[in-house]
Amino acid sequence: MAADDTAAHGPQFEVDPVVLELGRRFAEAGFELSLVGGPVRDLFLGRTSPDLDFTTDATPDETLSVVKGWADAHWDIGREFGTIGLRKGRHQIEVTTYRAEAYDSASRKPEVAFGTSLEADLGRRDFSMNAMALRLPSLTLVDPFGGLADLRAGILRTPGTPELSFSDDPLRMMRAARFASQLRVGVAPEVRAAMAGMAERITIVSAERVRDELVKLVNGAEPRTGIDLLVETGLAEHVIPEVPALRLEADEHHRHKDVYHHSLTVLEQAAELETGPDGAVPGPDFVLRFAALMHDVGKPATRRFEPGGGVTFRHHDVVGSKLVKKRMKALRFDNDTIKAVARLVELHMRFYGYGEAGWSDSAVRRYVTDAGPLLERLHRLTRSDVTTRNQRKADRLAFAYDDLERRIAELAEQEELASIRPDLDGQQIMAILGVRPGPLVGRAYKFLLEERMEHGPASEEEARERLLAWWAQQPESASAAESVESKEH
Template sequence: MDFEVWPESIELGQLFADQGYELALVGGAVRDMLLHRRSHDLDFCTSARPEQFEPILRKWGSGFWDMGRKFGTLGALKRRKDGTEIRVEVTTYRSDTYNPDSRKPEVDYGDSLSGDLSRRDFTVNAMALRVPDLVFVDPYGGANDLARQILRTPVDPRQSFDDDPLRMMRAVRFVAQLDFRIAADTAEAISEMTERINIVSAERVRDELVKLLLSPHPRAGVEALVESGLADQVLPEVPALQLEIDEHHRHKDVFEHTMIVLDRAVALETGPDGPVPAPDLTLRLAALLHDIGKPQTRRFEPGGKVSFHHHDAVGARLARKRLKALHFDHHLIDDVCNLIAMHLRFHGYVDERWTDAAVRRYAKETGPLYERLNRLTRADATTRNRRKEQVFSAAMDELEDRVRQLRKQEDLDAIRPDLDGRQIMEILDLDPGPLVGKAYRHMLDYRLDHGPADQEEAVEELKRWWADRG
């Protein structure tokens, strides 16, 4: 079998063998070797107990940690001469037992490599390479499944998912990461057991969703999530997009549209030095959720038309509730929801070109989300009408060019009123309070609408506004 092994793996294996212990490389590292990928994080399992192999790891590595000691896991880090860091974790053979109400196993030490491999999630992760003698161990046909790009459990899938329901989420995540398909019996078991996912913490579900979305094939992962029924439990707003289409097809399949938008948004991400480096979780989440307000806002209008008025605002509210329930970071939630709320903002420009003041306001108010919002807007333009597509694209190109020209003239991100709060209080003889804030916002609007003003003009405008208020 053709694969390349880190020399450090063989070195570590020899240290274990010298003490009479077995050591085997396991899990994703073996899978990646067969796929000719190099991994810097290596997982091993061993016949030795933690207290027996701790001295070996301390001697071998330049760093050591033991946060997983209660699970039989210790870790070490080794730096190569070229600066490359290799992180290893070694775990004693295990034979876990599970409480039906929890996915956390009661850790029992096992006595064989094959027994340890049987508790792995999928056959492609249940392969091992004994070191230092480089004997390949594959009791469940993982290499064959890897070649066929199939996800299958080493034991009965119902037992596997009953033991650890998070494995169902990992199955759809591997669809996105590896472009694999789920074996029929495994997929059937997932569909039958989706409610078991509810015993898993929101944080663990969130982490799997993040890995899925940041994978090379996020659309395939989302489609598998929905098809399996898992999305009904963890992200129900997405399968709800599968709206029944009226017989005259007066609106698009919203779920299919969303999948296209997700694909297009991914394609619009940039290289590492660009404004939206790939993979970008904020953009991908916004693309996935941008239309989730449509099911609640769909209306059949006179004449057979279908409308989704205010689905942007409703969608932002629904997204905030769901992302909070999944314990996403507050800043990321704000960014995703703001993108959803603003994703229709540009459409008015196509019908009537904005003034410089409106362009300036768009760039200022979108702020750090400007580049992502433009990409989401472009991705969302999925019309099949070639002429409409060209008009829309040309309008977006024009807007972006105008923003670039305005940025050359002034720092749009740093725009402030021509009078600050202290000056406003002095001119209007005000104490600090809400009126100062209102005056400040008016002067900011004036600055955005008219561009920079000199001191005399700004004072005159502030006094005019104050007089109009009576």
């Protein structure tokens, strides 16, 4: 489709009035302005973009002069890249001067040069479906690279050669996998080939930028498709190498399932168990999804072939948790997210002891306490981990987990399972034992917590008796008694 040949007026467009208003302001000031990129693509998809991106021939200073007095707020943190940020009502807006940017082969920072035309600006964008613009205020579609046709065909292509596009910004390779997940689109063969040939270039991109694309991919509509593309092109070897490592060679007896495809299925099933906004685990939930993807990454390091032909992965949950922490730290995730994902990976095998032998009330309490605020996610991860084709086995595991959840609910009615504490606090412990703050109080507190876990809630008098019985067995108790006796004599 040639540039400037389609008037985009019509019922398929419901452009927010603020878009036309801003377009008129720039036109009256003698500048060009176009809505560009994702917001234009989303118009054709019938979606509303949360942010509005514009491009213009105005310089950043000229943009500021145009929006002064109109925008509710503005900031120029991206001025060196030609971008001015605005807020107008509920809208977050970015206006960027026409530009061209390229990455030096050894640099993580883009080299920015301002451009002179809309068509040239569109030519430097990542994919053709994002290289469309609406000239304002006329709402004329500008689509020099066939983005609308590609969008309708569901195929991801680049405006120029993919090699040139990915050389300009290697993160675009990650973005291709993200769009495959988010938009359910395929990737053109030449784009896939370039991703495979240039995968190592992703290493010059900052960990933070890679992380952000990975989160969007995992939270997409079809995360399996995006992850599979990363693995098949070799990008995953540089971003999340633990995932392609799951493609274990099958043992000669084929007695263990494909861990890689199993993990992708668990990811899909976990996403299906997410809830609506008011539910226990509103989706998309990155912590649950990433834990599902990574839950078995400890298996390659723990795989052992047994004499009878069997295969074991002992302690892969603990090993996997450590690997997840290391990888997420390298990708600059925040500590809370790292701890949550790693904890779910560590706990994902815990339930199987219940399914095999049943648990005491004490074990149920420990399960809830160890999961803490992750309990609802752990429920979903554990259920998602069942991918067997043996329906009888699947039904047995589902029945066992139903029973565990029932028992948790019953105990929760009787006790405060979500915040189990000893029946005596630190002040009471010190008063009963006649001791000052110190490590001894911590040991006593831990003992009472174990008693609470093992036997359930007790009255204050019962707890006092148990504490005194414990105290009688402690070396400090004997020392205190000897001291009293020596003073009496």
